[in-house]
Amino acid sequence: MNVRPRQTNSPNAHHARRAKAPLPEDRGVKKPSVRLTTSSVIVLAVVGVVGVALLYFGITSWSRNATVDAWRGEIAEATELATHAIEVGHEQRLAEAKGPLDAAQEELDAAVSSIEGQGYDVGYYVATLDGQELFSRNADEVFYGASSIKGPFVLTTFSGGVPSGSRGLVEEAIKWSDNECYWNLRNIYGSDVLSGQLTSMGVDELTAYNSFVHLTPAQLASLWLENYWVLESSPDAEWLRSIFSAPANSPIAALSEESYSKGGWIATESLHCTVDAGIVGHGENRYVMAAMISAGEDEELLGRLVNAIDAYEQADYAYLEAAGELA
Numbered sequence: 001m002n003v004r005p006r007q008t009n010s011p012n013a014h015h016a017r018r019a020k021a022p023l024p025e026d027r028g029v030k031k032p033s034v035r036l037t038t039s040s041v042i043v044l045a046v047v048g049v050v051g052v053a054l055l056y057f058g059i060t061s062w063s064r065n066a067t068v069d070a071w072r073g074e075i076a077e078a079t080e081l082a083t084h085a086i087e088v089g090h091e092q093r094l095a096e097a098k099g100p101l102d103a104a105q106e107e108l109d110a111a112v113s114s115i116e117g118q119g120y121d122v123g124y125y126v127a128t129l130d131g132q133e134l135f136s137r138n139a140d141e142v143f144y145g146a147s148s149i150k151g152p153f154v155l156t157t158f159s160g161g162v163p164s165g166s167r168g169l170v171e172e173a174i175k176w177s178d179n180e181c182y183w184n185l186r187n188i189y190g191s192d193v194l195s196g197q198l199t200s201m202g203v204d205e206l207t208a209y210n211s212f213v214h215l216t217p218a219q220l221a222s223l224w225l226e227n228y229w230v231l232e233s234s235p236d237a238e239w240l241r242s243i244f245s246a247p248a249n250s251p252i253a254a255l256s257e258e259s260y261s262k263g264g265w266i267a268t269e270s271l272h273c274t275v276d277a278g279i280v281g282h283g284e285n286r287y288v289m290a291a292m293i294s295a296g297e298d299e300e301l302l303g304r305l306v307n308a309i310d311a312y313e314q315a316d317y318a319y320l321e322a323a324g325e326l327a
Helices: 011-019 038-117 146-157 164-175 179-189 192-200 217-227 237-244 299-323
Strands: 122-128 133-137 260-267 272-282 285-293
Touching: 038 122, 038 299, 122 217, 122 299, 133 299, 146 164, 146 179, 146 192, 146 217, 146 237, 146 260, 146 272, 164 179, 164 237, 192 217, 217 272, 217 285, 237 260, 260 299, 272 299, 285 299
Parallel strands: none
Antiparallel strands: 122 133, 122 285, 260 272, 272 285
């Protein structure tokens, strides 16, 4: 049997096949069909998929970039409009708050002019509860404090609690400004704490131990600043607030249910004054006020001053709130 020798494709032969050498002239011989190997199909498929993917992502990327650019433009425009609206709203709020502030300033000026026009001295001091001065007038001028000193006396004396046997005396001394009850309390408990605070503020020691003292609006307000905590967190704070919320002839206490004060007044040949001092509360706006005039026992005149001071402070607070300057 003739054995047919096994043939192998040389590299040249393989190359010639890939080059597809021209066939002889057509002599009735059919053109052979092109056959794709499995690996060729896979390569073509991969190339096709990659091509389509590149085309898709190219279009998508362009579309996405265009969309992002459009979004950025819209966001920038919206931000500009919002900023403008905020600025306009801010300016409008300031304008709306400025009117009442100007009106309150005019009323305060008018109240002061009215008192001084009658030949009396005027002094007041207004500060935040952390001691920051807000506004004042003749804050370092000395006035006779009269019974207004009874307020700081009670706060310093009973910061640790009010004995049941002394409650009646305290109530009479604060609510009705009874001098006899006040003197009884001083005889029982002394006044070392209050006198020490007065001397630390510059009041001479002899005056500091008197039952009634001369002092400035700033000093009187400072006594309340140093001791108002007694109305907040002392053992009998709630009871003391009920006493200080309704003292006789006190325009400060009448400003709100959250206001606590003690006034004083006298009209003699040598002494004449009307005074009030304490803590004013209007929600978040809380402050200390001391108002003093040299008019003897004139609650109406002092009341106009106190109300004008409070109106100005509230208007100023509203203006600062609108301006965004409050902490």
